[in-house]
Amino acid sequence: MRLSRYLVPTLKEIPAEAESLSHRLMLRAGLIRQLTAGAYSYLPLGWRVLRKIEQIVREEMDSIGSQELYLPALQPLDIWNETGRADVMDEIMFKFQDHKGRWMCLGPTHEEVITELARAYVHSYKDLPQQWYQIQIKFRDEVRPRGGLIRTRQFTMKDAYSLSTSQEDLDDWYMKNRQAYSNIFTRSGLRYFIVGAHSGPMGGSGSEEFMIPSDSGEDMIIICDDCGYLANLEIAMSKINHRGKLDIPMEDVETPEKRTIEEVAGFLGVPESETMKSVIYMLLPDEQPLLILIRGDLDVSEAKLEMALKGQEYRPAHPEEIKEMSGAEPGFIGPVGLKRDDIRVIIDDSIPDGVPFIGGANKDNFHTKGVTRGRDFDGESFDLRVAREGDQCSHCDSALRHEKAIEVGHIFKLGTKYSDSMGAMYLDENNIEKPIIMGCYGIGIERIMAGAIEVNSDENGIIWPMSIAPYQVIILPLDKRNEEIWEKAEEIYGKLWDAGIETLLDDRDASPGFKFKDADLFGIPIQIILGKRALKSGNAEVKVRKTGERTDVSLQSLLSDPVGSLPWLNDPTLSEPKE
RNA sequence: CGGGGAGUGGCGCAGUCCGGUUAGCGCGCCUGCUUUGGGAGCAGGAGGCCGAGAGUUCAAAUCUCUCCUCCCCGACCA
Structure with a gap:
């Protein structure tokens, strides 16, 4: 190509809108132009890069026996109602009515369409296993697009779906895809981490993310340099050192207007780690109260809580509900003396048996010293806390560190969530009808481009x-x-x-x-x-x-x-x- | 959705507080001449309903109100 006739509008000055490194360089090098929030035109030079990446993805997917097809972005909302995800993904779906008044959407992802396809064409164990993939546009009405191509409302994804008859076969596909992904990112010139991840609205039993370390990333990953433990911060595990056991009686102390952990610890002159945080939620749909207890200096990971509750939905309790349950304002709640006996109590294992903590007294302007698990209260044990930098690795005791990263790929073992709800069944050797066992595997094409720039550039531009x-x-x-x-x-x-x-x-x-x-x-x-x-x-x-x-x-x-x-x-x- | 910032030729900005010539500057663009190893020089040009609407005023980029859009932080998120 001759540059004199090529659309590459390079810029000497950096457009004000661009903050992240890759965004600035893509604009300066004339790869992209923004049309509206989260939607970009890919100019010739940028488009060539994206096509190169797609080609690498295509070759690696083909090599594991995955079949390329192409599904519509335009989808009827009906299939989303079948799986119940019309509600779950309501906020990010572009929805509208066609001229007949039927509700349609632009696909934010394609599990429903794939499952519909499987339901139509897979009838026998002889038809399985299969893996289908596409490189296709996704639409998500993100609340906040950001960072150039890091998070957009329209983007290209390679999404693959495996269909199996057994867990072993799913595991096999999972590992094949995992290897193909490693090949893809290596070939694309990226240094990446594979981290344990939270499945979120995709559901299923397990998932891992492929992460490129970068300051422009939106995710935080936890790394143990000694034993190689890697996980998304959402689900990362860390070790907790407990104080020694001590049998002291409970004693109420006045803590006027001291509601937050910081205020209470400061007022009483103790470290925050000697206090206990009590949070009340209401479980849905039954409105059963849920009390969560965690050491005062730690935070609850929503992802871990979601896993502990096995996906059951919940909402924060209203102040009136809290008042009714505890007899005190929020800020003075504790596990001892609550007025509901149907309350479910789940406790992070930062609160061990026999160790006294300072907790709310369920009495306005009072906290209680010496509140001790096993003696004064108890509940179900879970790991609910967010791991912190410097915490000990739960595998080898070394100090954990964290790093920001861009998620470029995510692989999931879905199981039968979609085949069950949409009736994608097959007959096995014994003429018994069974749900297809599914996996899904996604790669963000534009994020590879952005990630490659984040990792490969210098003060003069892209490399x-x-x-x-x-x-x-x-x-x-x-x-x-x-x-x-x-x-x-x-x-x-x-x-x-x-x-x-x-x-x-x-x-x-x-x-x-x-x-x-x-x-x-x-x-x-x-x-x-x-x-x-x-x-x-x-x-x-x-x-x-x-x-x-x-x-x-x-x-x-x-x-x-x-x-x-x-x-x-x-x-x-x-x-x-x-x- | 909460907090912050910003909309002025293709890009980067000044002007707005304190209303008053044909709305400026740099980059880019066009023409001519000169120049050619790290974003050349000179001269002459083109290009703007100042985000939109309503209002105040003799007069609005500038003041008032409403709305829209974009960016950043957070919450959220395959």
Whole structure:
């Protein structure tokens, strides 16, 4: 492609809207343009990168025997009502009525459509196993799009769905996809972590996320450098050191207007870790009260709570309900002396038997010292707390650290959640009807692009890994009016394309400095610089964007054997992440 | 959804508090001449219902009201 006729609007100044590194560089390098919040036009250079990524994804999915198909983004709301997810995903679904008044939506994901397909075509164990995938657009009316392509309302996802007859076969598909994902991210020049994750509204028994460490990420992952434990902060485990057991009697102390843990601990002159936090929720749909107890200095992980409750829904209790139950204002609630006997109590294991804590007295302006589990109250034990940086690893006792990360892939063992609710059944060898066991596996295509930029750039611009670079080579004739330079540039350009090397020719009438700056900004891995100096000696100058290394290569060999004279084309280190 | 910030040629901004010439500057764009190894110089140009609507006023980018949009933090989120 000739740059003079190419839509690559590079910017010298950074648009004010861009905050994250990848967003700034994508705008500056002319890869994308925002149309509205969370929706971007992909300009030619950006689109080429996305297509490269898709191709890598396609090859790896095909290689594990996954079949590519294409499902509609336009979907009737009915199928979402079958699984009950019309309600669960209500907030993020783009919904509207067609001209007949039927409710439709733009698919935020495709489990329902896939299950409908399976229900229609899979009837026998002989039809299984199967894995189907697509590379398709998703629509999610995100409350807050952010970070350029990190979170958008319209994006491309590779989503795959495995259909199995047994848990073992699901496990097998899960591992195959896991391996394919590892290949995809490695080939795309990304350094990634696989972390244990929370399944959320997808449901199912287990899931893992593929994470690229980056300050622009929205997720927090917990890392143990010693034993390699990795998990999303939402579900990360950590070890708790308990104080010694002590048998002291309960004693009410006056704590006027001290409601928060911080206020109470400060007022009584004790560390927050010697206090106990009590939170009351109402379980739905029965309105059964739920008391959650956790050490005062720790926080409850919503994801862990959701798992402890096995997905049962809940809501925060109203202040009147709390008052009725405890006889005190919120801020003075504790586990001892509550006025409801149907209350369910779940306790984080930061509150062990025999260790006294300071808790609410269920009496306005009073707390109780010496409240002790096992003696004064008890309940179900769970790990509910959010792990903190510096906490001990639950596997090896080393200190945990955390890091921000971009989620680029997520794999789930769904089980029979969708096949049960939508009736996707098959007959087994014994003529018994069974639900199909499903898995689903997603990759965010744009996030790979954004992630690759986050990880591979310097102060001058993007440094594309060779594997996903929009072009491998850019030719920079520095003096357009020097006919010899111009002719050589054209000649090399033609030869490179003949040899199958994707090449850009900067044929713009611009100053050398301008071309250098743009070439660095674009991040094309190999620059071929044609100036008078080099030409005099019969050489072109080859600059490797990633290393800055410059080498003279004879024009003769470039023309006769382009691939052979550019060994960098096949240098694997140019497809690896920096450092 | 809570908090904060911002809408002025394609991009970055000034002007707004304190109303008053043809609304400025830089980048980019067009024409000409010069220039050519790290975002060239000079000269001459084109391009703006100042986010939208209503109001106040002799007069509104500027004051008032309503609305819309975008960004950031948080909550939320395959």
